[in-house]
Amino acid sequence: MDPKEFREVGHRVVDFLAEYLDHIEERRVFPDVEPRVVNELFAEPLPQEPNSAENVLNELESKLLPYCTHVGHPGYMGLITPSPNPVGIIGDLICSAINQNVGAYSIGPSAVAMERRVVRWLTDLCGYGAKAGGNLTSGGMMANFIGLKVGRDAVTHDIAQHDGIHHRWAVYASEERHVSVDKAVDCVGLGRNALRALPTDTNFQVRIDALEEAIAQDKKDRIRPMCIVGVFGTTNTGAVDDIRELRRIADGEGMWLHVDAAYGGGMLLSHEWPMRDRALELADSITIDPHKWFYAPLDAGAVLVKDQDRLTASFGIKPSYLTDELDQANERYQYYVHGFEQSRRFRSLKVWMSFKRYGACQIGEWIDNNVRQAKHLYVLAEKDPDFEPATSPPMSAICIRFRGAGLNETESKELHAEVAQRVEQSGRFWMSTTELKGKTWFRINPVNFRTRKEHMEELFRLLQQECLAVLRARGAASRASD
Numbered sequence: 220m221d222p223k224e225f226r227e228v229g230h231r232v233v234d235f236l237a238e239y240l241d242h243i244e245e246r247r248v249f250p251d252v253e254p255r256v257v258n259e260l261f262a263e264p265l266p267q268e269p270n271s272a273e274n275v276l277n278e279l280e281s282k283l284l285p286y287c288t289h290v291g292h293p294g295y296m297g298l299i300t301p302s303p304n305p306v307g308i309i310g311d312l313i314c315s316a317i318n319q320n321v322g323a324y325s326i327g328p329s330a331v332a333m334e335r336r337v338v339r340w341l342t343d344l345c346g347y348g349a350k351a352g353g354n355l356t357s358g359g360m361m362a363n364f365i366g367l368k369v370g371r372d373a374v375t376h377d378i379a380q381h382d383g384i385h386h387r388w389a390v391y392a393s394e395e396r397h398v399s400v401d402k403a404v405d406c407v408g409l410g411r412n413a414l415r416a417l418p419t420d421t422n423f424q425v426r427i428d429a430l431e432e433a434i435a436q437d438k439k440d441r442i443r444p445m446c447i448v449g450v451f452g453t454t455n456t457g458a459v460d461d462i463r464e465l466r467r468i469a470d471g472e473g474m475w476l477h478v479d480a481a482y483g484g485g486m487l488l489s490h491e492w493p494m495r496d497r498a499l500e501l502a503d504s505i506t507i508d509p510h511k512w513f514y515a516p517l518d519a520g521a522v523l524v525k526d527q528d529r530l531t532a533s534f535g536i537k538p539s540y541l542t543d544e545l546d547q548a549n550e551r552y553q554y555y556v557h558g559f560e561q562s563r564r565f566r567s568l569k570v571w572m573s574f575k576r577y578g579a580c581q582i583g584e585w586i587d588n589n590v591r592q593a594k595h596l597y598v599l600a601e602k603d604p605d606f607e608p609a610t611s612p613p614m615s616a617i618c619i620r621f622r623g624a625g626l627n628e629t630e631s632k633e634l635h636a637e638v639a640q641r642v643e644q645s646g647r648f649w650m651s652t653t654e655l656k657g658k659t660w661f662r663i664n665p666v667n668f669r670t671r672k673e674h675m676e677e678l679f680r681l682l683q684q685e686c687l688a689v690l691r692a693r694g695a696a697s698r699a700s701d
């Protein structure tokens with residue numbers, strides 16, 4: 220591909236994407252297509268011969284774009300993947316063009332410096348001091364894993380990373396934790412059964428009495444308490460655990476406190492509902508994902524550690540082929556000795572560009588709009604006797620359920636699943652269902668700067684209509700079988 224072709228193709232792609240973003244609401248959010256058809260789209264052997272870039276792009280236009288989930292569409296309110304902000308999209312293009320590898324200083328000096336600055340912005344936002352550090356990660360899953368690994372090593376006095384785990388240990392988290400915590404507990408060598416899933420109160424915050432009881436029981440059983448994982452914004456309802464209490468208990472037992480703010484970290488930018496007084500800074504480590512509620516395109520998660528030397532203690536192995544002998548003054552920051560991953564994409568670029576282009580103020584306004592939309596839906600659901608909200612939403616995630624017609628839980632689960640499917644088929648919205656305290660709910664979460672109040676109203680009307688339509692269809696079906 221010579222520079223002329225690169226320029227022509229690049230212009231065409233940027234023009235195409237500008238049109239795409241400008242008219243995104245005219246598309247279906249989710250494609251109306253059978254999975255079998257999608258799977259067959261790309262079924263071909265490895266291409267041996269070259270093709271023109273134009274042909275390749277034409278193929279994408281016909282095979283890829285029509286079958287995407289358009290997460291930038293204002294009706295996308297599902298699993299937490301934001302509308303990517305446009306300057307972040309451009310950032311990713313630049314990132315691939317220069318292909319800096321922030322694993323090592325020698326493969327990206329300015330990129331390493333930029334990531335260190337972005338990490339500093341995030342640690343400042345969380346209220347950490349000068350000793351804090353961190354890495355940008357592929358997402359919250361990896362960040363939770365690194366947080367737990369660093370915690371495991373600190374609590375075992377830097378034995379576990381050398382000798383492994385020889386005693387029984389336990390980790391404590393709320394029943395509303397993200398599943399990545401379960402995977403992390405497994406990956407640090409404790410096994411999933413070492414996780415104590417604790418009940419929550421009516422606000423979906425972890426119950427402190429249950430935490431204290433679980434620790435006391437474990438100690439009786441000669442199991443050592445290792446780590447508490449607090450949640451700052453649960454996936455289902457945006458609940459924030461009482462971090463001050465978690466800190467008090469962790470200190471009493473010599474435990475690590477990791478707080479998962481993968482989603483809820485966005486609230487630190489909110490103007491109207493700032494959560495900077497919720498003591499996030501008391502955590503020893505934090506997960507916070509710019510690719511969730513800072514509207515950065517995937518992928519850009521982050522793990523932050525209050526004392527960055529703990530990262531080095533956990534991961535600091537220097538293989539001979541990477542040691543930088545010329546750096547006598549130790550000025551070349553080597554992420555590979557202060558983090559888990561080696562080759563790493565230059566993720567900070569899109570995050571840096573987003574903050575520079577929009578400023579924290581504008582991003583905070585987008586966040587406030589999303590929270591306002593969730594609160595509006597809450598009011599709509601509360602006013603309708605056939606519906607019930609789980610709790611008043613502190614963030615943008617809201618769960619509501621249909622409670623009309625006196626359905627039992629099995630029938631209710633089926634109804635919610637069928638309605639969610641109909642909503643998907645409408646092409647106007649996408650949302651998920653979930654379970655909370657043994658009941659099924661619609662889970663709706665705008666993390667999207669294109670969503671407006673009227674979208675919440677339209678979605679609620681659709682839910683009212685489809686719940687009744689499913690009930691009618693079922694009534695007709697049962698009459699027919701009588």
Ligand SMILES: Cc1ncc(COP(=O)(O)O)c(C=O)c1O
Nearest residue numbers: 299358359360397399454481482
């Ligand atoms: C609270 C929470 N933690 C962690 C994660 C995992 O993040 P990721 O999907 O970026 O790996 C999620 C994902 O939604 C989440 O909501």
